[in-house]
Amino acid sequence: MIRQLRIANLGPHADTTIDLDPSGPNELAKPSAWGKSTLTDAILFVLDGKDRHGDVIGADHITTGADACEVEIELRTGAVFGRRKTRSGTVSRWAVRDGARLTYSSDATFRERLGSALGDGEATRAIVDPSYLFSLATGTGGGRPLRDLIERILPGPTADSVLGEQL
Numbered sequence: 001m002i003r004q005l006r007i008a009n010l011g012p013h014a015d016t017t018i019d020l021d022p023s024g025p026n027e028l029a030k031p032s033a034w035g036k037s038t039l040t041d042a043i044l045f046v047l048d049g050k051d052r053h054g055d056v057i058g059a060d061h062i063t064t065g066a067d068a069c070e071v072e073i074e075l076r077t078g079a080v081f082g083r084r085k086t087r088s089g090t091v092s093r094w095a096v097r098d099g100a101r102l103t104y105s106s107d108a109t110f111r112e113r114l115g116s117a118l119g120d121g122e123a124t125r126a127i128v129d130p131s132y133l134f135s136l137a138t139g140t141g142g143g144r145p146l147r148d149l150i151e152r153i154l155p156g157p158t159a160d161s162v163l164g165e166q167l
Helices: 036-048 107-118 121-128 130-138 143-154 159-165
Strands: 001-008 016-019 068-075 080-086 091-097 100-104
Touching: 016 121, 036 068, 036 080, 036 107, 080 107, 100 130, 121 130
Parallel strands: none
Antiparallel strands: 001 016, 001 068, 068 080, 080 091, 091 100
């Protein structure tokens, strides 16, 4: 699904580009403190402006000495989605399709466009961020949010037949 990840000034990544096989899976073996967890944060930052712990990306996430962080994900379709945040808190979001750059003034409209390109933004976040998947199972709603998500993304069997009575 994601073909390329470009990161500028997020955590230890001052200028990092990672090419991925969108048919997956992808494996990344790097030394400790290289910033592997920050890659998850980068993808989640584009999806909804938060890190893997659910915290809003703030000035403390921006590389020391930089004024802003910026992340872009390029999908296998060629569509590009990006988000930038300055130390002062200014956020910009965009999508590029067929060379045209569209900016979004709100997270809601950006997530709607991103979700339609990904097929299901919530499903993508659940795949990238296991703690989010866990929160769907154990948070408000007694597991119903997870059942609803599974019913949207799995053709055929009902969520109850996949999950049993675990939720």
